[in-house]
Amino acid sequence: MNGLPRQARSVARLAAVQALYQMEAAGAGAETVIREFSEHRFDRDIEGEAMVGADEEFFADLVRGVVESQSAVDSSIVKRLAQNWRLERLDATVRAILRAGAFELAHRLDVPTEVVIDEYVELAKSFFEGSEPGFVNGALDAVAQDVRR
Numbered sequence: 425m426n427g428l429p430r431q432a433r434s435v436a437r438l439a440a441v442q443a444l445y446q447m448e449a450a451g452a453g454a455e456t457v458i459r460e461f462s463e464h465r466f467d468r469d470i471e472g473e474a475m476v477g478a479d480e481e482f483f484a485d486l487v488r489g490v491v492e493s494q495s496a497v498d499s500s501i502v503k504r505l506a507q508n509w510r511l512e513r514l515d516a517t518v519r520a521i522l523r524a525g526a527f528e529l530a531h532r533l534d535v536p537t538e539v540v541i542d543e544y545v546e547l548a549k550s551f552f553e554g555s556e557p558g559f560v561n562g563a564l565d566a567v568a569q570d571v572r573r
Contacts, residue, residue, distance in 0.1 A: 432479035433535075437524060437543050438550075439465065439478055440486035444520035447491075454491040458484050490527045497526045504566035517551050518560065525564045530571040537568045 443457045452460075466478050490497055501522050502511055511519060525544035528535060541564045548557040 432477050433482050434543060434546075435478040436480070436483035436486065437528075438547060439483050440490075440524045441517070441520045441547055443483075443487050444490060444523055445516055447487075448516055448520070454487050458487055485532075486524050486527060489531055490523045493527060493531065494523070497523050497530070500526050500530065500567050500570060501563060503570065504563055515556070518548070518556055521548055521551075521560055522563055522567075525560070526567045526571075529564065529568050533572070537572055541565060541568065 439461055443461055446452060447454065447457050461483065462480060466480060498511055502509075505511070514522070521544050525540060528540045528544075529537065532540070541561060544564055545557050545561045548560040
């Protein structure tokens with residue numbers, strides 16, 4: 425990143441992806457992870473990323489929303505994966521990115537489609553140097569066609 429604090433929602437999206445990953449890896453519940461982020465992670469520098477100024481309400485909405493709608497979110501992603509591919513085969517970080525992005529596309533109609541896709545592709549680029557950002561772009565674009573007609 426360029427050293428400047430990111431926009432509040434961009435920071436919230438990064439935190440949501442990290443929280444979803446953490447929840448899957450550690451088996452922690454949504455409220456526990458939301459509380460941990462609020463109490464210990466926001467307004468700090470995490471792994472070189474400024475977590476200052478996160479839109480904490482937006483973060484909590486994303487995390488809770490993915491958990492509460494996980495079956496529908498996962499179905500919207502799986503529908504657009506290559507035949508015989510299962511969500512479990514994807515890298516856990518890619519799964520978290522796709523889940524947050526698919527939820528936002530389906531449930532946060534106040535955010536333009538292009539913004540949602542661009543934000544999650546940029547997040548993928550911050551975690552991966554290979555084909556994953558392009559994969560995230562294609563998958564979320566396909567999900568958007570399904571949920572935002």
